[in-house]
Amino acid sequence: MNSLGFFELMSFGPGGWAPALLKAALMTLAIAGTGYVIGATLGTLLAWAKISGRRSLRVVAETYTTVLRGIPDLLVIYLFYFGGSLLLTKLARLFGHDGFVDLPGFAAGSIAIGIVSAAQHTEVFRGAYRAVSTGEIEAAQAIGMDRFLLFRRILLPLVARHALPGMGNVWQITLKESALVSVTGVVELVRQAQIGAGSTREPFYFFFAAAVLFLVITSLSGFVLGRAERYFNRGVRR
Amino acid sequence: MDFPFFLETAQTLAAGVPSTLILGLLSTAFGIVLAIGLAVLRLWGPRWSSLLARGYVFVFRGTPLLVQMFLIYYGLGQFEAVRHSFLWPVLREPFWCAILSLSLNTGAYGSEIVRGAFLAVPFGQIEAAKACGMSTSLAFRRILLPQAVRHALPAYGNELILLVKATSLASVITLMEITGVAARLISETYRVVEVFIVAGAYYLVINFVLTRIVAFAEHRLTAHLRARPATGRATAAAPDDVVPLAPGDRA
Numbered sequence: 001m002n003s004l005g006f007f008e009l010m011s012f013g014p015g016g017w018a019p020a021l022l023k024a025a026l027m028t029l030a031i032a033g034t035g036y037v038i039g040a041t042l043g044t045l046l047a048w049a050k051i052s053g054r055r056s057l058r059v060v061a062e063t064y065t066t067v068l069r070g071i072p073d074l075l076v077i078y079l080f081y082f083g084g085s086l087l088l089t090k091l092a093r094l095f096g097h098d099g100f101v102d103l104p105g106f107a108a109g110s111i112a113i114g115i116v117s118a119a120q121h122t123e124v125f126r127g128a129y130r131a132v133s134t135g136e137i138e139a140a141q142a143i144g145m146d147r148f149l150l151f152r153r154i155l156l157p158l159v160a161r162h163a164l165p166g167m168g169n170v171w172q173i174t175l176k177e178s179a180l181v182s183v184t185g186v187v188e189l190v191r192q193a194q195i196g197a198g199s200t201r202e203p204f205y206f207f208f209a210a211a212v213l214f215l216v217i218t219s220l221s222g223f224v225l226g227r228a229e230r231y232f233n234r235g236v237r238r
Numbered sequence: 239m240d241f242p243f244f245l246e247t248a249q250t251l252a253a254g255v256p257s258t259l260i261l262g263l264l265s266t267a268f269g270i271v272l273a274i275g276l277a278v279l280r281l282w283g284p285r286w287s288s289l290l291a292r293g294y295v296f297v298f299r300g301t302p303l304l305v306q307m308f309l310i311y312y313g314l315g316q317f318e319a320v321r322h323s324f325l326w327p328v329l330r331e332p333f334w335c336a337i338l339s340l341s342l343n344t345g346a347y348g349s350e351i352v353r354g355a356f357l358a359v360p361f362g363q364i365e366a367a368k369a370c371g372m373s374t375s376l377a378f379r380r381i382l383l384p385q386a387v388r389h390a391l392p393a394y395g396n397e398l399i400l401l402v403k404a405t406s407l408a409s410v411i412t413l414m415e416i417t418g419v420a421a422r423l424i425s426e427t428y429r430v431v432e433v434f435i436v437a438g439a440y441y442l443v444i445n446f447v448l449t450r451i452v453a454f455a456e457h458r459l460t461a462h463l464r465a466r467p468a469t470g471r472a473t474a475a476a477p478d479d480v481v482p483l484a485p486g487d488r489a
Contacts, residue, residue, distance in 0.1 A: 067438070067442065069399070070399070070438075070442045070445040070446070071403070071438040072403040072404070072406035072417055073406075074406045074407060074410075074417055075406060075420065075437055075438060075441070079430055082425075083430035086428060176301070176302040176303070178302075179305060180304060180407070182304070190308070193305075193308070197312060203308070203312035203313045204309065204314065204316040205316070207305055207308045207312065208309060211297075211301040211305045214301045214302060215296075215297065215301055218300040
């Protein structure tokens with residue numbers, strides 16, 4: 001085993017780890033994607049809470065973003081990973097089930113990542129909403145649009161355009177954050193690299209391969225996001 | 239609410255605070271130097287070096303910090319040459335590996351902030367400095383850097399908060415800073431929420447103090463942009479604005 005070089009180890013052939021690593025990369029994408037969707041949903045609600053005039057809602061959203069942006073993501077992952085299992089175990093006991101119930105690392109990880117990215121999404125959406133000029137909204141009202149139509153036809157497309165660069169940033173951050181989910185034992189890219197490193201004693205090769213795969217994913221995302229931005233900004237004069 | 243437990247947890251976690259602070263401070267210091275170096279190379283270096291700086295920033299911003307840390311801590315030991323080099327006593331220690339990876343990482347992010355700040359200094363200022371006869375290094379030190387610091391400060395403050403949060407990753411390579419102690423405590427006591435609240439509170443306090451320090455620095459550095467206090471003396475204080483040249487300055 002020791003004699004295998006980098007390219008043999010990272011090949012598809014016998015003793016090659018490429019299939020495992022690529023599968024793990026898909027897992028990374030799945031965790032990041034799930035977390036991102038959770039974050040975007042929660043972030044929309046929180047942004048709405050911040051924008052709406054209700055004081056109590058605003059205080060809640062403000063506290064949420066302040067706290068979540070001040071504590072490490074790793075801590076949040078630990079909270080959901082250990083806390084989720086404990087909560088599930090307690091719930092199960094209520095229903096007469098004895099023994100330990102485990103919250104899957106995937107669920108705990110993607111919820112934790114979603115909770116963290118929600119704070120970032122909130123700021124992005126709020127900023128994007130602020131960037132929509134009141135004149136557009138007034139014009140829509142003057143033309144007689146009801147609130148729903150105004151939201152769908154005017155607000156949403158404009159907010160989407162302003163929010164896109166920020167949302168892209170949040171995606172890239174979420175992607176890299178998903179690496180932390182490896183502490184829960186989910187076999188995503190970093191965990192798979194650790195496994196490979198452990199069984200071949202070639203840690204540098206494996207973490208290097210993981211880094212390269214991350215780089216590929218983030219660059220591809222960057223490229224797609226750039227295209228999307230151009231698409232949504234068509235017809236905008238610079 | 240179990241107050242004795244909270245108190246006990248707070249005391250246990252306090253043991254991790256110095257580690258977190260030292261990690262943060264040292265990486266900040268190294269990171270700033272690296273960020274300025276990279277920004278200067280990128281903006282004014284020869285073509286190959288500016289490409290190199292770009293590649294560096296691309297790689298370090300495109301991969302997770304955790305991978306970088308593992309690459310340095312576990313990865314480098316794979317090579318015989320590293321294990322026998324004079325650097326091994328340093329690279330063997332999780333503490334220095336954490337510092338190294340945090341500094342390299344924050345340096346990459348910071349260099350983009352610093353680059354933007356350099357670019358934000360109006361070109362006329364540099365021209366004026368040249369016209370006064372300043373050498374390049376003097377103009378950099380006296381004109382460019384002070385103004386760039388002002389531009390960079392708000393964004394760099396954010397980066398420092400991210401850095402404080404990132405120090406928690408050091409716990410993954412066995413360092414016992416706040417998160418490391420918290421993780422141990424959680425697996426010992428299974429009281430996740432309490433430990434989380436106390437550990438989170440420590441980070442919030444650290445970050446709060448950090449934002450106050452950055453805000454204070456910003457306040458001090460932008461005195462010239464604030465409205466003058468309306469006192470009677472302000473009107474008669476014109477000569478203060480003229481700073482005399484010291485003899486040694488005409489390089």
